[in-house]
Amino acid sequence: MSGVTRYILQRLALTVPMVFILVSVVFLVLRVMPGDPVLAMLGGRNVSPELIAQKRHEMGLDKPLHIQYVEYIGGLIRGDLGRSTRTGKPVGEELISRLPATLELAIWGMLFAALFGIPTGILAAVRADKPTDHVIRVLHIGSFALPIFWVGLMFQVIFAVKLGWLPVASRLSGRFAFSFQRITGFYLLDAMILGDKEVLVDVVKHLVLPGVTLGLAQMGFLGRVTRAAMLEVLDAEYVTTARSKGLAERLVILRHALRNALIPIITVFGLQFAMLMGGAVLTETVFSWPGIAGFLIQSLYYRDWWALQGTIAFIGVFVTTVNLVVDLLYSVIDPRVRY
Amino acid sequence: MRKTILMLAVLAFSAWALAASDVLVLGTIDRITELSFENSYDHFTWHILRHTTKALVGMEPGTNKIIPSIAQSWEISDDGLVYTFHIRPGVVFWDGTPCNAQAVKWALERTIRLNGPEGGVFLIADVIKSIEVVDELTVKITLNYPDATFLIRMTDNVIPSLIYAGAPENEFAQGRYVGTGPYRIVEYVPDERVVLEAVPTYFGPAPKTKRIVWVIYANEAALRAAVEAGDVDIAFRTFNPVDIVDLQKNPNLQVVRGPSVSIRYLLFNVTQPPVDNPLVRQAIAYAVDRDAICERVFSGLNSPIYTMVPEGLPPAGSAIPVFPKRDLQKARELLRQAGYSETKPLEVNLWYTPTHYGTTEADVAAVLKQSIEETGLAKVNIQSLEWAAYVKRMSQGGFDMFLLGWYPDYLEASNFLAPWTTESPESLGTFFNRHPRYPVYKELMTKALTTIDEAERAKIYQEIQRMSAEDVPWIPLWANYQQAYLVAQKNVKGIVLDLTMEPHLDLLYKE
Numbered sequence: 001m002s003g004v005t006r007y008i009l010q011r012l013a014l015t016v017p018m019v020f021i022l023v024s025v026v027f028l029v030l031r032v033m034p035g036d037p038v039l040a041m042l043g044g045r046n047v048s049p050e051l052i053a054q055k056r057h058e059m060g061l062d063k064p065l066h067i068q069y070v071e072y073i074g075g076l077i078r079g080d081l082g083r084s085t086r087t088g089k090p091v092g093e094e095l096i097s098r099l100p101a102t103l104e105l106a107i108w109g110m111l112f113a114a115l116f117g118i119p120t121g122i123l124a125a126v127r128a129d130k131p132t133d134h135v136i137r138v139l140h141i142g143s144f145a146l147p148i149f150w151v152g153l154m155f156q157v158i159f160a161v162k163l164g165w166l167p168v169a170s171r172l173s174g175r176f177a178f179s180f181q182r183i184t185g186f187y188l189l190d191a192m193i194l195g196d197k198e199v200l201v202d203v204v205k206h207l208v209l210p211g212v213t214l215g216l217a218q219m220g221f222l223g224r225v226t227r228a229a230m231l232e233v234l235d236a237e238y239v240t241t242a243r244s245k246g247l248a249e250r251l252v253i254l255r256h257a258l259r260n261a262l263i264p265i266i267t268v269f270g271l272q273f274a275m276l277m278g279g280a281v282l283t284e285t286v287f288s289w290p291g292i293a294g295f296l297i298q299s300l301y302y303r304d305w306w307a308l309q310g311t312i313a314f315i316g317v318f319v320t321t322v323n324l325v326v327d328l329l330y331s332v333i334d335p336r337v338r339y
Numbered sequence: 340m341r342k343t344i345l346m347l348a349v350l351a352f353s354a355w356a357l358a359a360s361d362v363l364v365l366g367t368i369d370r371i372t373e374l375s376f377e378n379s380y381d382h383f384t385w386h387i388l389r390h391t392t393k394a395l396v397g398m399e400p401g402t403n404k405i406i407p408s409i410a411q412s413w414e415i416s417d418d419g420l421v422y423t424f425h426i427r428p429g430v431v432f433w434d435g436t437p438c439n440a441q442a443v444k445w446a447l448e449r450t451i452r453l454n455g456p457e458g459g460v461f462l463i464a465d466v467i468k469s470i471e472v473v474d475e476l477t478v479k480i481t482l483n484y485p486d487a488t489f490l491i492r493m494t495d496n497v498i499p500s501l502i503y504a505g506a507p508e509n510e511f512a513q514g515r516y517v518g519t520g521p522y523r524i525v526e527y528v529p530d531e532r533v534v535l536e537a538v539p540t541y542f543g544p545a546p547k548t549k550r551i552v553w554v555i556y557a558n559e560a561a562l563r564a565a566v567e568a569g570d571v572d573i574a575f576r577t578f579n580p581v582d583i584v585d586l587q588k589n590p591n592l593q594v595v596r597g598p599s600v601s602i603r604y605l606l607f608n609v610t611q612p613p614v615d616n617p618l619v620r621q622a623i624a625y626a627v628d629r630d631a632i633c634e635r636v637f638s639g640l641n642s643p644i645y646t647m648v649p650e651g652l653p654p655a656g657s658a659i660p661v662f663p664k665r666d667l668q669k670a671r672e673l674l675r676q677a678g679y680s681e682t683k684p685l686e687v688n689l690w691y692t693p694t695h696y697g698t699t700e701a702d703v704a705a706v707l708k709q710s711i712e713e714t715g716l717a718k719v720n721i722q723s724l725e726w727a728a729y730v731k732r733m734s735q736g737g738f739d740m741f742l743l744g745w746y747p748d749y750l751e752a753s754n755f756l757a758p759w760t761t762e763s764p765e766s767l768g769t770f771f772n773r774h775p776r777y778p779v780y781k782e783l784m785t786k787a788l789t790t791i792d793e794a795e796r797a798k799i800y801q802e803i804q805r806m807s808a809e810d811v812p813w814i815p816l817w818a819n820y821q822q823a824y825l826v827a828q829k830n831v832k833g834i835v836l837d838l839t840m841e842p843h844l845d846l847l848y849k850e
Binding site: 033034035036037039040041042048049051052054055058086087088089094097098101153156157160161164167168169170171172173174175177178182284285286287288289290294295298301302303 | 362364365366370372373375378456457461511513525526528529530531532534536550552553554555556557558560561564565567568569570571694724725726727728730731732734763765766
């Protein structure tokens with residue numbers, strides 16, 4: 001077995017207890033929290049105590065806590081995340097149908113963050129303590145200090161309501177609902193497959209505001225990390241050597257400095273991307289983006305225990321996987337890293 | 340050549356305009372829970388279901404008059420126990436299957452048998468004893484007891500009464516069915532959109548717009564922005580009050596207010612001190628300032644109410660304003676009579692839930708507190724719990740005074756009187772079943788439900804309302820018009836808002 005395979009297997013093996021602990025904590029916390037899924041669903045309505053008891057029985061909530069726990073974990077091992085009490089559908093199905101929306105937004109957001117965050121971070125480091133650096137630092141700090149929901153709302157008012165350039169929210173204009181077809185759930189990809197230019201333009205337009213809003217906050221953070229990492233390596237002896245060899249400054253920065261500064265940047269990038277699975281709550285809410293974060297919030301309102309447990313377990317697995325991929329990337333970036 | 344190009348361009352544009360106006364886009368922040376007749380109980384899901392299939396009887400758009408639907412006529416036996424429905428010939432489901440007596444029996448029996456705990460099947464299940472096929476187009480329904488509200492319960496307003504086919508025998512439908520309605524669901528993407536297309540075989544008048552898309556937004560701000568930006572033709576449910584006031588000033592939009600059967604009120608747990616004392620409850624009824632709530636919190640969009648029964652609900656003349664107007668002097672007298680004074684004021688909790696009824700609830704609680712404390716003899720402690728915890732505590736009897744809202748199960752006055760008094764007093768937190776006059780309410784309600792004569796029935800409901808003003812298990816506060824506002828682009832026509840607080844999709848069109 002090669003080193004890489006062994007490393008991957010070891011990491012995957014570690015994922016199991018981690019997810020197990022995560023799910024157990026969530027299971028317990030939900031049951032300690034005030035509120036009850038049956039009453040959240042039926043309460044405030046004209047229902048009899050018998051109906052409430054019947055529902056509790058059907059959901060297995062009348063069983064002792066440890067039995068409920070064992071049954072839940074058993075289901076989880078079989079890949080059964082349970083059934084959402086709010087929608088009546090299997091939680092796994094709900095998550096899979098929402099995953100493309102979340103991923104699509106996260107990819108665009110991170111792409112924006114990387115395209116603007118990394119170059120500006122490099123520039124700030126190269127021009128450290130000069131006016132350019134000051135301006136960029138203010139921009140970076142400002143972009144992640146501004147509340148996302150406020151930025152989103154301002155974008156909507158300016159670009160959608162006042163200027164009419166872009167749609168307010170959602171993923172697709174209602175008028176294209178008949179010419180569009182959900183194939184992969186990634187609307188951009190679906191629009192390309194369909195080959196309808198109008199639909200493609202509409203999908204891109206819908207991605208702009210949420211993508212930029214989400215990307216802005218990530219950009220600031222990524223820019224800060226890039227600047228710090230670059231500053232560290234720009235002082236290194238091998239950079240001075242490269243310069244003294246007469247290499248062009250552009251090459252010194254990109255090939256010698258940046259490559260060595262990439263490890264922290266990639267780590268932060270990976271973590272940010274993974275966190276967006278459940279962490280894009282504000283952006284998804286402001287832009288009515290039907291992703292996993294919105295599902296999580298709705299489930300919380302309804303004390304939809306199974307949906308909450310399933311979603312958090314799913315996010316846990318996703319974050320771990322992304323981390324693993326990031327760790328594997330280290331060896332690609334830095335040949336000294338070997339597994 | 341130039342002329343030809345111009346003509347072609349005009350033609351292309353007209354074709355595009357025609358195609359575009361063929362689709363009507365509506366926006367909402369409501370959500371579908373589950374597309375099951377037997378296991379769903381919320382406004383938007385019911386709205387979609389009732390536009391895709393029909394019941395034996397219907398209600399005339401914009402009124403509460405019962406009209407033929409799948410059944411073209413019906414007879415009621417003298418004892419009020421047997422209803423014989425004659426099915427309209429030629430009604431078919433989307434797949435061409437005939438909708439006959441057997442289909443009606445199958446659908447109703449299936450719904451009653453599956454009786455999902457999250458559905459409203461009890462609205463028909465308790466009263467129906469048996470369903471018999473008399474012949475191809477005649478079906479006979481026998482009741483367990485005469486029920487004056489039975490026909491109302493059999494309209495398409497009550498979703499368990501809908502007739503459908505093709506649903507799984509022993510599982511909830513979850514969108515798997517064929518209907519008889521004007522539209523069929525082409526696509527439903529949770530939290531994103533519902534796409535409807537007109538069905539050519541529909542037995543009623545053809546829908547004015549063939550293609551309807553409901554876009555689901557996440558919040559009020561997005562909904563408002565969407566209609567302002569022209570992303571949607573219609574925006575409906577629910578706006579912030581300030582947004583409605585702003586949108587009314589927008590010359591490019593029309594704002595339509597429909598009827599409202601949604602009400603908000605204060606409830607008391609009549610067993611909990613200090614509100615177990617009727618004098619205290621009466622005093623609070625005199626002290627609450629409905630006008631201040633409507634003006635200060637809802638910018639004048641909602642209207643004060645003085646009884647639980649909304650105007651215009653059958654039977655005619657049921658609603659009478661029995662609760663007093665604000666009278667602080669009278670409130671003080673009652674509080675003194677109950678033994679409270681400036682030095683020993685009444686201390687009472689006011690519970691509310693912060694998001695379930697919109698973001699205005701905290702302001703409502705603040706205005707109520709202020710209006711009760713204005714007596715100088717009371718101190719109100721505002722308490723809040725998020726919805727899931729709120730209903731749990733409510734059903735356990737843990738509130739003394741609390742805010743709640745009601746949207747009816749069926750459109751008849753009894754549904755605005757019975758739930759908190761005789762039907763579910765414990766799960767709705769009043770514990771009125773322990774009140775000394777509970778048996779009187781119970782007797783009157785039973786009598787009303789078996790009284791077919793509408794004028795007689797209205798009199799009984801009036802009596803219950805008068806008693807409620809003395810016993811004060813509730814204090815009616817305001818009619819929730821905020822949810823009855825529809826905002827549309829100027830070119831949208833055919834807007835008819837029903838008592839069910841929803842637009843008739845099949846009547847809407849764009850000019």
